[in-house]
Amino acid sequence: MPRLMSSLRTALGAGVLLLALGSAGLAVRAFQAKQRAAVEARIAARQEPVLTPAPGPAPRGLPVVAPAGVEQGGVPRGHVDGVALRALLIRRQFEDLTLAVEQLQWGMESNPQDEHWMTDGIQALGNGAPDSAELLDAWVEASPRSFAPYLARGTHWVNVGYLRRGTRFVAATAEEELAGMRKAFERAVPDLTRAWALHPKAVAAARPLIHVANALGDHENRERVFARAAEQCPSCADVRSVYLHGLTPRWGGSYEEMDAFAEAQSRAHPELGFLRGFADWDRAHDPRVEDDNDRALVLLAQALSAGDYWEFRLARAKRLRGTGALDAALVESNRAVALRPARADVYFERARILASSQKWGPAGEDLLHGLRLEETDANGRSLRPGVVKGLVYAAYEQHGAGHREEALRLLELAGELAPGDPEVARWRTRVVTAPSQEQAKEEQAGMPEDFRAVQQRDYALARERRFAEILPLWDAFLARNPEHGLAYLERSGTHYHLRNLEAALSDLKKACDLGINEGCARARQLEQARTTIR
Incomplete structure (x- = not known):
């Protein structure tokens, strides 16, 4: 009997252990699943x-904001209109878009100083x-048969790869993020290679290919890509800048390599002398300098x-903003915008400086322009809530001071940045319905002409x-002003309340087509609601 009891205790102990191990395994799997979900x-x-x-x-014609040339002080006058290029893409005007990109490429080939037209235009499209x-x-x-769409699509997938990866150091980056990046790059490289094969002088393909090589640690391929680009365009600045980024210590290079490369390029092409500044620029971003604004x-x-x-x-500009020197920071950001007016980065930083100075109107305008160029940008994401508020x-404040039109302009800008925001809508209703001298004059005239x-x-x-x-009020107004986007947005609400959903959706799409973000957002919501009902 004692031996039997001992055997039972041993068996029960093993069972408890197995149950405990099983529970631990379930807990580990649950934790891993939670991490993957996060x-x-x-x-x-x-x-x-x-x-x-x-x-x-x-756009009508080439989507360049001003003619090519250089102002006094070396600031390029002309720059590509990335928003206009994206308009052609969104509207599916593919023939016009192909011609526009090919014209930008031809312009760059005749004048390599216009390389940024292609660089920034393709970045906006992709x-x-x-x-x-x-x-x-x-x-x-x-x-x-054109290199243009392949170049844009390849650039798109490189940017998707970086979005999936995030900006943390590799040690703090999850394997799922790295795998997502690699998968996106696998879609990008064939397109970029094909674009370059279709048009051998399309060196804009080199920049995303170098980004891919840097991210994957493929230095051999990076050198091969750069050598080909340098042969096709011996004085192109943008491709050399991105190559220098890959020579920084964080990507496995060194400041000695950066300085040697910059010196050699500057001797061959004096207009590339700015490359000598990249090593100091990178030193200013060193984590050890993070809290030392003076040194930076x-x-x-x-x-x-x-x-x-x-x-x-x-x-x-960022460093000066960090010290609270907002006026000096604004001067620097204005200069950055003047030097590269088709880059979203410069507008997001200037918006942040303006917001810190409580200059909300200009901050909102810069933020909106930046988001039209880069709608997934992390800076735009972090800025938007504060700027809308x-x-x-x-x-x-403007409403309280009796400046009704300025108050409504600010609220409409807020509505463009945050379509459907209930607080914006409440304030817009409050300001619109407040009595005004303009309303009395229109009512006396018997025909409201003003929006x-x-x-x-x-x-x-x-x-x-x-x-x-x-409804007749808006019908009459739009008969006189057929391109007024906000009027279509307002009339859509009237159609909606009259249960004419087709007319409401038509007006929302027209408002969207005329550049009203809130029209686009409401059109999507209405279409989704109709689909759900069906």
């Missing part, structure tokens, strides 16, 4: 657009926004002594649910 959510959040902007008008993937596929199908500013001053380059100015606060007057009459009638009386 990583996947992080990846998805980075790729989610901060804002899906309206397309805006399509900015990594999720809604661009299907559009770029359709463009490739429409123009399979000295290093950036040394970088700028080599040449007035936009990235140096941008870094200096600041715009509402500024509108409240604000019609809008105010609309809101007053809507409170009494007299929607049938509102």
Whole structure:
């Protein structure tokens, strides 16, 4: 009997141990699943657009803001209009888009100083926004013999790769993030290679290929890509800048290598003298200098002594903002915008400086422009909530001071940045329905001609649910002003309340087509609601 009891205790002990091990295994698997879910959510959040902007008008002719040339002080006058290029893509005007990109390429070949037209234009087209993937596929199908759509689509997938990876050091980056990056790069490289094969002088393909090589630690391929680009364009600055980024210590290079490369390039092409400043620019970003603004500013001053380059100015603006020297920071950011006006980065930084100075209107305008270029940008994501609140606060102050039109302008800008925000909508209603001298004049005249007057009459009638009386007001106004996007947005609400969903959706799409972000957002919501009901 004692021996039997001992055997039972041994068996029970083993069973308890097995149960404990099984429970521990379940707990580990549950923890791992939770971690994977957190990583996947992080990846998805980075790729989610901060804002899906309206397309805006399509350009007429070459999408360049001003003619090529250089102003006094060496600031390029001309720059590509990335928003206009994206408008062609979103509108599926693929023939015009192909011609526009090919013209930008021809311009660069005749004048390598215009390289940034191609660099920034392709970045705007391939900015990594999720809604661009299907559009770029359709463009490739429409123009399979041109290098342009392959270059844009390849750049898109490189940007998607970096969005999936995030900006942390490798040790702090999850394997799922690195795997997602590699998968995106696998889609990018064939397109970029094909673009370069179709047009051997399309050195804009080299920049994303070098980015891929740096991220994968493939130094041999990086050297091969750069050598080919340098042969095709001996004085191109952008491709040399991105190559220098890959020579920084964080990517396995050294400051000695950076200095040697910059010196050799500057001797061959004196206009590339600014490359000598890259080593000091990178030193200013060293984690050991993170909390030492004085040291960083000295290093950036040394970088700028080599040449007035936009990235140096941008870094200096950030550092000055960090010290609270907002006026000086604004001067630097203005210079960065002047040097590279088609880059989203410069607008986000200037928006941050303006927001810190509580200059909410200009901050909102810069933020909106930046998001039209880079709608998934982390800077735009972090900036938007504060800027929208600041715009509402500024509108409240303007309204209190009797500046109704300025208050509404600020609220409309807030609505563009945050379509459907209930606080923005409440304040807009409050300001619109407040009595004004303009309203009295229009009512005496018997025919409201001004948009604000019609809008105010609309809101007053809507409170009494007299929607049938509102519709003729907007019909008459739009007959006189057929390109007024906000009027279509307002009339859509009247159609909605009259249960004419088709007319409401048509007006929302027209508002979106005329560049009103809120029209686009509401159109998507209405279409989703109709699909759900069906």
